[in-house]
Amino acid sequence: MADVFADLVGQDEAVAILRRAAASAAALLHASTVPAARAGGPAADAAPPAGAAPDPTAGPAAAGAGAGPGAGMTHAWIFTGPPGSGRSVAARAFAAALQCVHGTGCGGCPGCHTTMTGTHADVRLVVPEGLSIGVGEMRALVLRAASTPSGGRWQVVIISDADRLTEAAGNALLKAIEEPPPRTVFLLCAPSTHPDDVSVTIRSRCRIVALRQPPAAAVAEVLVRRDGIAPDVAEWAAAAAQGHVGRARRLARDPEARQRRDAVLAVPRRLTGVGAAFDAASALIEAAEAEAAASVAELDEGERAALQTALGAGGTGRGAAAAMRGAAGQLKDLEKRQKSRATRAQRDALDRALVDLAGFYRDALASALRAPVAPVHTDTAALAEAGAQKWAAEGALRRLEAVLECRAAIEANVKPRIAVEAMMLALWKG
Ligand SMILES: [Zn+2]
Numbered sequence: 001m002a003d004v005f006a007d008l009v010g011q012d013e014a015v016a017i018l019r020r021a022a023a024s025a026a027a028l029l030h031a032s033t034v035p036a037a038r039a040g041g042p043a044a045d046a047a048p049p050a051g052a053a054p055d056p057t058a059g060p061a062a063a064g065a066g067a068g069p070g071a072g073m074t075h076a077w078i079f080t081g082p083p084g085s086g087r088s089v090a091a092r093a094f095a096a097a098l099q100c101v102h103g104t105g106c107g108g109c110p111g112c113h114t115t116m117t118g119t120h121a122d123v124r125l126v127v128p129e130g131l132s133i134g135v136g137e138m139r140a141l142v143l144r145a146a147s148t149p150s151g152g153r154w155q156v157v158i159i160s161d162a163d164r165l166t167e168a169a170g171n172a173l174l175k176a177i178e179e180p181p182p183r184t185v186f187l188l189c190a191p192s193t194h195p196d197d198v199s200v201t202i203r204s205r206c207r208i209v210a211l212r213q214p215p216a217a218a219v220a221e222v223l224v225r226r227d228g229i230a231p232d233v234a235e236w237a238a239a240a241a242q243g244h245v246g247r248a249r250r251l252a253r254d255p256e257a258r259q260r261r262d263a264v265l266a267v268p269r270r271l272t273g274v275g276a277a278f279d280a281a282s283a284l285i286e287a288a289e290a291e292a293a294a295s296v297a298e299l300d301e302g303e304r305a306a307l308q309t310a311l312g313a314g315g316t317g318r319g320a321a322a323a324m325r326g327a328a329g330q331l332k333d334l335e336k337r338q339k340s341r342a343t344r345a346q347r348d349a350l351d352r353a354l355v356d357l358a359g360f361y362r363d364a365l366a367s368a369l370r371a372p373v374a375p376v377h378t379d380t381a382a383l384a385e386a387g388a389q390k391w392a393a394e395g396a397l398r399r400l401e402a403v404l405e406c407r408a409a410i411e412a413n414v415k416p417r418i419a420v421e422a423m424m425l426a427l428w429k430g
Helices: 012-033 059-064 087-099 110-116 135-145 167-178 200-204 216-227 231-240 245-253 255-265 274-310 320-368 378-411 416-429
Strands: 076-080 123-126 155-159 184-190 207-210
Touching (some): 087 110, 123 135, 135 167, 231 245, 255 378
Parallel strands (some): 076 184
């Protein structure tokens, strides 16, 4: 059985930190359950009892100071890194290591196994379905996180997109992190520690684990080893996905994902005039909408059916009218949540397309500069080279910037169609 950190590709430094922390956490538990260890076990010497709240004035620095065996552990962590670098993979692996009965993340014990498969009673994962995580969800979570761990180790809360917390939800979380329940560990994942992603006050209470964009060779290696993908396909997909492990696997396995990518990479040669630029914008937006609709349709239908069953559709008699009114409210709530999730899925799909497109212009720029780097998209490398000859480095750079500006504009809530149309015009005019 593979170690829980095995899928964390190209992140040796982060893995070393997390292993040390897991060992410290195990030492803390050991110290609190075996008082006699105080005399004999070196692990118990410097470790405070696990029930003691960390000194709130000490800050995260104290946790990493390396003063004693318990010092590698702290109760709040932020995992940062570019999309696809494995932020949530790292958080889950660390959660497993904390629940591991051997304290190291062996991958084989019940603690590791149930955490990795998402069934551990003391590990809660928050994945926002809409554009943000609301305060209601966060309060409920914080409340449950304060309970005693049923497995006798740690209550672990993983927040997979901490940058999507609403301000009120962030405040609810901050309160919990400031006064942490004794056996609770918060693992936050965010693209960066920029104040736009994580508030300064939350950040100041957390220890930060920075993940890097894994090199293509490391991504290809894991696709071959773990997913049984042929080496040549794995190599192509790893380069095309630009270090995004999940995206690389999808490209290697899903013909539809490859088709969508082909359509995006056909954009540069289709831009022959103003009309064509607007057509290309429409096509890109509609493709993202279709991809998003397909990804959430099944989920939506299942939720609707489950809610209708729970509400006992078709009931009669006393209370039925009141129940109907309540049911209408719940259905409306569900529809609202589903709409928010659909918007998020559309944005994610569009963003993937923009990252692919940026890769093409980055290849053109590298070619114009004769930079000794491998192309992102090996299959359109010849086209990128032709573009480089036509545009020169300046023209390729302007186009790359147009794509990146479009991503930034959508992130800043500009209507996607408007941002994409402006980008297509800029790509055409150069
Ligand atoms: Zn284990």
